[in-house]
Amino acid sequence: MEASVLFISLLSLFLLADCTELTFQETMLLRALGLNRRPQPASPRPVPHSLWAIFEKGINADNPCRMESFQVPGNIVRSYSDQGPFISNEESHDSLCVRKHLFFDLSVIEEKEEVTFGQLEIKFKHNTYHGHGFQLRIYRPLHMTLKAMRNHHTNRKLLFAHSFRLLHKSLHFNLTKVTQDWTNLENNMGLILEISADGEDTDIQKFSSCHQMPSFIHTSLLTVSLDPTNCKASRTKRNAEPSPPTPSNICSKRRLYIDFKDVGWQNWVIAPRGYMANYCHGECPYPLTEMLKGTNHAVLQTLVHSIEPETTPLPCCAPTKLSPISMLYYDNNDNVVLRHYEDMVVDECGCK
CATH class of the missing domain: 2.60.120 (Jelly Rolls)
Structure with a gap:
């Protein structure tokens, strides 16, 4: 699983976990962000104008690096x-x-x-x-x-x-x-x-x-x-057109808004306060339609599953297109950091 997809999955679990699990899950989350522990800025200094300007301008999704x-x-x-x-x-x-x-x-x-x-x-x-x-x-x-x-x-x-x-x-x-x-x-x-x-x-x-x-x-x-x-050699442009409606049990993108206050990160994450991460969920039934964006392997796997359902599982519903976000935060040395993270928002889902 890619690091950013892992981050989304871990943060989703973090929101639902009980107190006994938080320490381990938060450690994994912070490592995904390049931090060894949760920052605790004692006297946060003002964010430099240049960093605010970059953040407000927004990230170039075609070249976030x-x-x-x-x-x-x-x-x-x-x-x-x-x-x-x-x-x-x-x-x-x-x-x-x-x-x-x-x-x-x-x-x-x-x-x-x-x-x-x-x-x-x-x-x-x-x-x-x-x-x-x-x-x-x-x-x-x-x-x-x-x-x-x-x-x-x-x-x-x-x-x-x-x-x-x-x-x-x-x-x-x-x-x-x-x-x-x-x-x-x-x-x-x-x-x-x-x-x-x-x-x-x-x-x-x-x-x-x-x-x-x-x-x-x-x-x-x-x-x-x-x-x-955290860079890719090349990127494809995002498709701005909305996805067609799908049955509720079919693999598709589901809405997930992550609020950093819910995980107690509001003291060191400066911006954004949260973001729409989304996630993929649903079945990949036989036969796979074009709408499910199945790989060749997934098409063959569903075919074998239709013949031997007890030995071969169905393909998994997973992200097929993701986009980056920027985060502005204080690190463990109280420095102000602006960082672009690729593949943080799920844009489209398919069967793999």
Whole structure:
């Protein structure tokens, strides 16, 4: 049984199971979603606008393994908060406003995933210093120790140098190659961010510009990755025409709405709150009609069943066409994740 069909089946059972069975079934469900346990976000952070925009735009059912917003292959988008500390400026020049160690925990990226895009966002929450000029530099440390972080001349590589003014705009930097290297956790020593007041400003302006800047900085990392195990080489378009009516005991698609609140997932699943998963149910009687979309094997099996019903069972009613959905949720590290899952909605059923 395919992973997504298994997910639908497990979730259906989960809704009906008693308390003694929930732990095992929920574990199976979470594994189908790529999680090792139920996320329990203590203080959920806001969902980045970029992830909301992708979710609201909807998934391309013909190619759910491509993130059109970034023009790269992928079916998983994650947003990570910065966990690095500010670094004292004892040995730095007077014009230096901020020195900060940026660190993002990428341990949630699985070995089977291929990182296709990485982007650093630096956001200033207010424009109190509107018009003041700054110089920004981002370094990649080649050796990371507390002493090295504090040393202005530490062994490091300059990645970006950028002049800017605080105008209520975020600054974005492409970190795809660095992020790909960071998937080997031993290589992830983070970055060093330095922001200095522009040399053209007076000493008074520099002081006022620098004084509260650390409290206004918010940094985050966004990655796009591709899980090839949840992709198909090609897809056929969904048929928008409604299926013809069938007798109640004949194999057909049945409605099943899954509400995440019913399984206690409303605290970590951000969107959707639920979805129409559907399922297949019914008999595959002899002779199989075209309406039942039977495989050649199923046709022969029903023929043999009509001759030897005690030794050969009838074919099974199973999905013949499925479509994907997107889920927006918090993972076990409190990262915000947008993930496309193929074959989550049963569109058509047939005999196999």
